[in-house]
Amino acid sequence: MELSRRHLLQLGMFTAATGALVSACGDDDSSSGSDSKTTTLWYWAGGLSDKVVADAVTQFKARTTVKPSVIGGDFKAKLVTTLASGKFVPDITGVKGEDVAAFLPQANKFVDLNTLGATKLSSEYLTWKLKKATTQDGKLIGFPIDIGPTAAFYREDLFEQAGLPSDPDAVGEAISTWDDYFALGVKLKAKLPKTFLVNNGGSIFTLAIGQGTKRFVDEENHFIGDQDHVRKAWETAVKPLSLGINAKINDNAWNAAIGNGTLGAELGAAWHALDISSAAPATKGKWRVATNPAGPSNIGGSFLAIPKEAANPQLAFEIITWLLNPENQARGFTDAALFPSAPAAYKLPALTGGDPFFGGQATIDVFGPAAEKIPIAYEAPSDAAVSAPYFNELTNIETKGKSPEDAWNDAVSQAKQIAKRQGVD
Amino acid sequence: MTPGRAGGGRARAPGAATRRSLRASKEHRRRPVRSYWREYLAISPFYLVFVGFSLAPVIFTLYIAFQRWDGLGEMQFVGLDQFRFLVKDPTFWLSVWNTVVIWVLATFPMLFLALVLASAMNSRRRSVGFYRITFFVPNVTSIVAAAIFFFAIFSSQYGIVNATFHALGLPEVGWMTNPWTIRLVIAMLMTWQWTGYNALIYLAGLQAIPTELYEAARIDGANAVQIFFRITLPLLRPIILFTVIVSTVTGLQSFTEPQVLFGSNAATNPNSGGPGQAGLTMMLYFYQQAFTNNDYGYGAAIVWALCLLILAFVVINWRIVRGGDDD
Numbered sequence: 001m002e003l004s005r006r007h008l009l010q011l012g013m014f015t016a017a018t019g020a021l022v023s024a025c026g027d028d029d030s031s032s033g034s035d036s037k038t039t040t041l042w043y044w045a046g047g048l049s050d051k052v053v054a055d056a057v058t059q060f061k062a063r064t065t066v067k068p069s070v071i072g073g074d075f076k077a078k079l080v081t082t083l084a085s086g087k088f089v090p091d092i093t094g095v096k097g098e099d100v101a102a103f104l105p106q107a108n109k110f111v112d113l114n115t116l117g118a119t120k121l122s123s124e125y126l127t128w129k130l131k132k133a134t135t136q137d138g139k140l141i142g143f144p145i146d147i148g149p150t151a152a153f154y155r156e157d158l159f160e161q162a163g164l165p166s167d168p169d170a171v172g173e174a175i176s177t178w179d180d181y182f183a184l185g186v187k188l189k190a191k192l193p194k195t196f197l198v199n200n201g202g203s204i205f206t207l208a209i210g211q212g213t214k215r216f217v218d219e220e221n222h223f224i225g226d227q228d229h230v231r232k233a234w235e236t237a238v239k240p241l242s243l244g245i246n247a248k249i250n251d252n253a254w255n256a257a258i259g260n261g262t263l264g265a266e267l268g269a270a271w272h273a274l275d276i277s278s279a280a281p282a283t284k285g286k287w288r289v290a291t292n293p294a295g296p297s298n299i300g301g302s303f304l305a306i307p308k309e310a311a312n313p314q315l316a317f318e319i320i321t322w323l324l325n326p327e328n329q330a331r332g333f334t335d336a337a338l339f340p341s342a343p344a345a346y347k348l349p350a351l352t353g354g355d356p357f358f359g360g361q362a363t364i365d366v367f368g369p370a371a372e373k374i375p376i377a378y379e380a381p382s383d384a385a386v387s388a389p390y391f392n393e394l395t396n397i398e399t400k401g402k403s404p405e406d407a408w409n410d411a412v413s414q415a416k417q418i419a420k421r422q423g424v425d
Numbered sequence: 426m427t428p429g430r431a432g433g434g435r436a437r438a439p440g441a442a443t444r445r446s447l448r449a450s451k452e453h454r455r456r457p458v459r460s461y462w463r464e465y466l467a468i469s470p471f472y473l474v475f476v477g478f479s480l481a482p483v484i485f486t487l488y489i490a491f492q493r494w495d496g497l498g499e500m501q502f503v504g505l506d507q508f509r510f511l512v513k514d515p516t517f518w519l520s521v522w523n524t525v526v527i528w529v530l531a532t533f534p535m536l537f538l539a540l541v542l543a544s545a546m547n548s549r550r551r552s553v554g555f556y557r558i559t560f561f562v563p564n565v566t567s568i569v570a571a572a573i574f575f576f577a578i579f580s581s582q583y584g585i586v587n588a589t590f591h592a593l594g595l596p597e598v599g600w601m602t603n604p605w606t607i608r609l610v611i612a613m614l615m616t617w618q619w620t621g622y623n624a625l626i627y628l629a630g631l632q633a634i635p636t637e638l639y640e641a642a643r644i645d646g647a648n649a650v651q652i653f654f655r656i657t658l659p660l661l662r663p664i665i666l667f668t669v670i671v672s673t674v675t676g677l678q679s680f681t682e683p684q685v686l687f688g689s690n691a692a693t694n695p696n697s698g699g700p701g702q703a704g705l706t707m708m709l710y711f712y713q714q715a716f717t718n719n720d721y722g723y724g725a726a727i728v729w730a731l732c733l734l735i736l737a738f739v740v741i742n743w744r745i746v747r748g749g750d751d752d
Contacts, residue, residue, distance in 0.1 A: 080497060250602050
């Protein structure tokens with residue numbers, strides 16, 4: 001095309017006009033947020049069962065048009081920027097379990113679900129889970145989608161080969177403390193030199209911290225990351241390395257390790273079963289589930305929240321409670337491996353049935369009781385940020401051969417600095 | 426950077442275009458600015474978008490670098506606190522070190538390779554178009570896809586690189602767990618992506634060098650090496666300056682590679698930069714602090730530090746590449 005000055009000018013005008021048009025359209029759309037004819041729902045891929053969501057659209061068709069959007073990328077960052085702008089805010093949004101503590105100081109950006117009748121339903125859901133989304137002055141900002149009670153996934157065939165207990169109950173008894181678990185790992189490794197019981201120190205640290213009632217910052221916003229409970233969890237995390245049963249997996253080698261017998265066991269949340277079965281489909285039937293060493297912990301599990309801008313909070317809350325009633329939670333478990341936060345669901349066939357990946361074991365016998373035994377711990381908004389140095393330093397011990405004592409000192413001093421930046425004293 | 430300034434209007438400027446534009450600007454200087462309104466209108470979309478989406482956020486980050494802000498609540502003025510934290514933060518200094526090391530490991534091999542490729546292409550007559558496209562493909566390939574691919578082949582236990590090492594009887598390397606090899610892999614990924622782009626720019630520069638100069642040199646008895654160092658390299662200097670500055674600006678902002686590499690979706694400790702935090706570049710550290718930890722004030726302080734670092738590097742490179750003949 002011959003580009004004359006006239007053409008160029010026309011092009012410029014056209015671009016400017018298009019720009020104006022686009023921004024004008026934007027203004028139109030933003031007002032639809034306060035329109036109760038539509039109810040927008042934000043979640044991430046796998047955050048809810050797509051089938052249950054599709055049913056919710058039909059279920060509430062007469063009263064509102066439910067518009068679900070699966071948001072990709074960094075979900076929290078997108079939610080924060082949208083809430084900050086106050087435009088295009090969804091009527092219902094997912095909040096990831098690891099992010100909920102950070103949203104609590106901004107509880108005024110959300111509707112307090114207790115004012116919508118959540119109090120009446122609270123007995124049907126796990127107390128410790130509701131507590132995670134409750135502010136110190138009692139506002140509930142999120143309704144629990146799922147939880148992540150932990151257990152020990154182990155290879156029955158390898159345990160048997162090594163002459164160890166292999167039945168889930170017997171294994172559970174044999175690993176009732178961390179020391180028992182590590183001792184079992186030493187025996188296993190003696191028989192099968194290529195098989196480890198621990199993938200890395202960080203995963204043990206996460207569990208050991210989650211088994212306690214205190215974390216890194218207390219309710220009065222003081223740093224407690226240098227106290228005994230953290231130190232004890234740290235020592236538990238470091239021990240497998242000194243015993244030679246830590247596989248030191250810190251890269252994408254996990255996928256292969258879980259399938260080829262490098263890992264004889266894997267400690268993780270109920271939803272982790274899906275990671276194992278998709279990384280190692282060939283090991284189907286060889287895995288079993290036993291109780292977590294030294295008691296259950298929780299990893300992950302998300303919430304649904306109603307932002308302040310929602311057009312009809314009451315209706316939004318009705319949709320949430322429908323999406324998350326025990327029957328639909330059971331479907332979510334079958335569909336998306338979302339472990340129910342309502343114990344009533346544990347008695348439904350979707351959960352009580354045997355799982356062929358685990359040789360027909362009814363894993364709910366392990367996860368169900370675990371879910372109700374998870375300790376209540378205060379998680380400060382700054383918790384995730386403050387805990388990061390411990391994980392980095394545990395990795396340094398494994399990959400750089402740093403001495404555990406130096407690593408501990410560096411972790412504490414860095415955690416203190418981060419705490420200070422985050423306004424913790 | 427304006428080409429006119431860099432070339433200084435000498436005969437060795439990148440091409441006739443510069444000289445023409447210089448002459449044009451002299452002729453037009455007497456007309457009032459207002460009479461150019463159509464031209465200004467035509468270029469205005471770019472500047473409006475630039476002001477709205479680049480300049481305003483940059484000014485805003487400078488503002489929030491003096492605040493404590495979680496992105497949603499009230500901002501709290503903290504003066505120079507964020508910068509004080511920055512100076513005392515060992516992780517920040519580690520991120521500076523990582524950034525510079527990765528930049529050095531990526532940029533120098535990249536520019537050298539690009540020059541070699543461009544010279545080779547310049548002496549070819551046939552299928553130049555094919556090579557041009559081939560060289561440019563890595564640059565338009567999704568960096569996320571490339572990063573996933575790189576990490577798969579460098580996987581410590583099961584990657585193809587270690588499999589090859591094993592087959593050759595060489596010891597296997599923990600590519601993604603050793604701090605130095607992590608930096609090397611990131612640098613290799615950047616080299617792979619940008620070499621072709623720079624080669625094409627060098628090629629354009631080489632083709633602008635008048636052939637009479639080469640002929641004259643050959644008649645005077647210069648050999649190929651002498652021609653390269655006495656004619657090609659000096660005449661290519663403005664182009665090299667351009668590529669060095671662009672590589673500095675982009676290379677010091679490496680982010681996607683380590684972010685994709687080391688489990689950015691992990692629920693615990695995301696965006697930490699991998700084992701030894703060796704892949705924690707300044708951009709990734711900024712992202713982690715601002716968007717993972719909701720510490721926007723500190724994140725803003727980090728990007729301003731990065732901005733100063735880039736400026737310092739550009740000035741240093743400018744001096745080195747321009748050599749002694751500064752006006």
